[in-house]
Amino acid sequence: MKKINRRSFIKKASIPIIGAASISSFKVHASTTTELNMVTSWPENFPGIGLGANRLAKRIESLSNNKIKVNVYSAGELVPPFGVFDAVSSGTADLYHSAEFYWGGKNKAYPFFAAVPFGMTAEEFNSWIYLGEGQALWDELGSGFNLKHFVVGNTGSTLFGWFKDEINNVDDISKIKIRSPGMGGDLLKTMGATPVNIPGGEILQSLSSGAIDAADWSNPVMDLAFGFYKVAKYCYYPDFKKPTVSISLGMNLDKWNSFDNGTKSIIEYACQSENQEMLSDFMFKEVASIEKLKSLNVNFRSLPQDIVIEAKKNVSGVLDNYADTSIGIKIRDSYFNFLNSRTSYKDFDISNYLNFRKI
Amino acid sequence: MKKINRRSFIKKASIPIIGAASISSFKVHASTTTELNMVTSWPENFPGIGLGANRLAKRIESLSNNKIKVNVYSAGELVPPFGVFDAVSSGTADLYHSAEFYWGGKNKAYPFFAAVPFGMTAEEFNSWIYLGEGQALWDELGSGFNLKHFVVGNTGSTLFGWFKDEINNVDDISKIKIRSPGMGGDLLKTMGATPVNIPGGEILQSLSSGAIDAADWSNPVMDLAFGFYKVAKYCYYPDFKKPTVSISLGMNLDKWNSFDNGTKSIIEYACQSENQEMLSDFMFKEVASIEKLKSLNVNFRSLPQDIVIEAKKNVSGVLDNYADTSIGIKIRDSYFNFLNSRTSYKDFDISNYLNFRKI
Numbered sequence: 001m002k003k004i005n006r007r008s009f010i011k012k013a014s015i016p017i018i019g020a021a022s023i024s025s026f027k028v029h030a031s032t033t034t035e036l037n038m039v040t041s042w043p044e045n046f047p048g049i050g051l052g053a054n055r056l057a058k059r060i061e062s063l064s065n066n067k068i069k070v071n072v073y074s075a076g077e078l079v080p081p082f083g084v085f086d087a088v089s090s091g092t093a094d095l096y097h098s099a100e101f102y103w104g105g106k107n108k109a110y111p112f113f114a115a116v117p118f119g120m121t122a123e124e125f126n127s128w129i130y131l132g133e134g135q136a137l138w139d140e141l142g143s144g145f146n147l148k149h150f151v152v153g154n155t156g157s158t159l160f161g162w163f164k165d166e167i168n169n170v171d172d173i174s175k176i177k178i179r180s181p182g183m184g185g186d187l188l189k190t191m192g193a194t195p196v197n198i199p200g201g202e203i204l205q206s207l208s209s210g211a212i213d214a215a216d217w218s219n220p221v222m223d224l225a226f227g228f229y230k231v232a233k234y235c236y237y238p239d240f241k242k243p244t245v246s247i248s249l250g251m252n253l254d255k256w257n258s259f260d261n262g263t264k265s266i267i268e269y270a271c272q273s274e275n276q277e278m279l280s281d282f283m284f285k286e287v288a289s290i291e292k293l294k295s296l297n298v299n300f301r302s303l304p305q306d307i308v309i310e311a312k313k314n315v316s317g318v319l320d321n322y323a324d325t326s327i328g329i330k331i332r333d334s335y336f337n338f339l340n341s342r343t344s345y346k347d348f349d350i351s352n353y354l355n356f357r358k359i
Numbered sequence: 360m361k362k363i364n365r366r367s368f369i370k371k372a373s374i375p376i377i378g379a380a381s382i383s384s385f386k387v388h389a390s391t392t393t394e395l396n397m398v399t400s401w402p403e404n405f406p407g408i409g410l411g412a413n414r415l416a417k418r419i420e421s422l423s424n425n426k427i428k429v430n431v432y433s434a435g436e437l438v439p440p441f442g443v444f445d446a447v448s449s450g451t452a453d454l455y456h457s458a459e460f461y462w463g464g465k466n467k468a469y470p471f472f473a474a475v476p477f478g479m480t481a482e483e484f485n486s487w488i489y490l491g492e493g494q495a496l497w498d499e500l501g502s503g504f505n506l507k508h509f510v511v512g513n514t515g516s517t518l519f520g521w522f523k524d525e526i527n528n529v530d531d532i533s534k535i536k537i538r539s540p541g542m543g544g545d546l547l548k549t550m551g552a553t554p555v556n557i558p559g560g561e562i563l564q565s566l567s568s569g570a571i572d573a574a575d576w577s578n579p580v581m582d583l584a585f586g587f588y589k590v591a592k593y594c595y596y597p598d599f600k601k602p603t604v605s606i607s608l609g610m611n612l613d614k615w616n617s618f619d620n621g622t623k624s625i626i627e628y629a630c631q632s633e634n635q636e637m638l639s640d641f642m643f644k645e646v647a648s649i650e651k652l653k654s655l656n657v658n659f660r661s662l663p664q665d666i667v668i669e670a671k672k673n674v675s676g677v678l679d680n681y682a683d684t685s686i687g688i689k690i691r692d693s694y695f696n697f698l699n700s701r702t703s704y705k706d707f708d709i710s711n712y713l714n715f716r717k718i
Binding site: 059062063065069109118121122123126127128129130131132157220227237238239240243244261265266268269270272273275276277279280281283284285286287290291292300302303305308309312341342343344345347348349350351352353354355356357358359 | 392418421422424429439443477480481482483485486487488489490491515516596597598599602603620624625626627629631632634635636637638639640642643645646649659661662664667668671685700701702703705706707708709710712713714715716717718
């Protein structure tokens with residue numbers, strides 16, 4: 001995957017660079033260029049999500065007629081994968097491309113903006129963010145860290161995870177050591193499992209060595225790329241731990257406030273169009289990835305229903321622990337006000353039509 | 360609803376208007392303004408879809424720093440609701456905001472870009488358009504009419520329709536006269552129904568007078584606004600005739616080709632971000648609309664399964680009639696190549712997770 005405008009980090013992003021030499025010919029009025037440095041939590045050439053970071057950079061550049069340049073840096077290139085939050089908060093970098101469940105150590109409410117067990121679908125989350133209270137609450141949370149937040153993608157339907165042996169009931173879950181971080185891991189713990197957090201790049205080796213018995217990661221497209229099928233032949237679906245994952249952009253709030261309305265529109269609509277594109281991209285590639293995994297002798301299994309039932313019993317107790325501040329309580333309540341209204345009218349959601357297609 | 364930049368149609372859109380007086384202060388380099396006239400198939404103050412046309416205009420204006428002005432006209436104001444295609448094709452107007460199932464008389468393949476019985480969901484359609492062959496085929500179809508096409512919204516989950524009396528089986532369907540145009544109406548005809556096409560604004564009166572026994576229109580948000588509950592108390596869901604409807608923008612192709620790459624990016628990303636916004640908007644308002652309809656004594660009924668089974672048996676014969684040109688055949692085949700791959704892996708779509716939520 002080609003990197004977009006990789007430049008020396010020495011050229012500080014916040015200083016406009018004078019000179020029109022690099023500006024395309026059709027924009028003769030442009031006389032200044034702003035550079036923004038985007039740090040990501042993704043390894044170089046990361047499929048799906050990494051592609052999304054590059055597409056987002058390109059959208060901002062195109063919409064600004066190249067008056068804004070966005071330099072994209074992979075995990076570890078400037079800061080460690082989970083160091084991007086602090087880097088942007090402090091102004092060392094301008095933007096991060098990541099997922100909000102990594103920031104539970106900053107405020108436990110952050111994971112509500114990435115994925116919640118038995119939580120919202122991609123479209124429900126987008127509705128809450130764009131039309132409901134979501135964006136305002138997210139920005140209120142971010143303002144305490146000098147951050148402005150945007151949703152810039154979603155994984156769509158995810159897999160429950162990869163297992164070395166079959167799991168048939170709650171008792172089988174109780175015996176495993178599984179890579180499953182955050183809210184989802186906490187929920188598995190209520191069933192007796194031993195959840196651990198391992199960075200994405202180390203999961204395959206941990207499975208291979210027997211350090212863990214199972215692992216969750218993401219959707220068929222990204223899980224294929226990680227190669228988990230090489231060491232764990234049982235793949236269970238769908239996930240209830242993090243059923244879809246929203247991907248986010250964080251921007252330094254001082255930087256955001258320095259922009260005029262036109263530039264703010266560029267950022268906002270670039271993010272919203274890329275949010276649409278990433279979900280479409282994953283959905284388009286999903287079936288081919290599943291076909292490929294089947295050809296590699298993966299045993300796909302529907303998750304046993306008693307595991308789902310037991311998890312549903314335990315989920316609200318687990319989630320209450322993620323609302324431990326006044327803003328966290330507001331976020332949890334707003335999230336569930338919208339989600340519960342949706343689940344109360346479950347006869348009308350898209351699953352009913354999709355169930356028709358299965359007849 | 361406030362109209363955006365309503366101006367005299369005498370000021371022809373295609374002539375740049377010189378003068379920076381109306382341009383906001385932060386864009387001192389801007390010296391020309393282009394006006395684009397957008398004609399729509401929607402009545403004035405139309406909820407949902409009409410709101411989307413205005414939002415799209417605003418996005419294009421914001422992203423261009425007001426160098427493009429978009430004048431939005433409701434149905435009949437400049438041209439009749441279904442005259443917008445010809446108006447933009449000929450260059451009388453620059454843009455139309457409508458739905459492609461209205462253009463079956465131009466080429467029978469056009470409805471594939473709005474809604475297909477047992478067809479794609481909003482997200483599947485977006486995947487086919489943005490990542491698959493959809494956009495290229497749509498533009499190939501449009502080039503014969505001097506048009507460039509964009510997807511700019513979707514209704515999300517729709518209702519099967521409004522009935523004065525209960526329907527319990529195929530036999531009940533066979534006796535009704537129902538407002539249901541195009542592919543969906545043709546499919547009901549295979550079960551003995553008498554489908555008719557009536558413009559949206561005349562449906563309520565036709566139901567009231569007894570000229571028709573039933574009618575389909577759209578989703579809970581728009582159907583509430585149309586007031587069908589006043590004369591038909593049975594509402595069946597979900598729809599299989601037009602399960603979700605994509606909303607489209609058509610642009611005069613000569614006009615599109617006259618734009619530089621920066622302007623093309625503005626149009627494209629404005630359309631894609633508005634496509635996301637409309638679906639979120641409908642989803643956000645869906646539950647409140649259903650609650651309101653229930654409070655108005657609407658009897659919601661799940662569509663009897665034998666009607667669905669019979670319709671599925673008949674659907675491919677009906678759809679084959681919509682591919683009667685070489686481009687039509689290509690479009691049908693590409694649409695079903697993608698859709699059939701999705702339905703072959705139906706265990707992995709979002710309905711499986713949503714079914715978990717129902718346990």
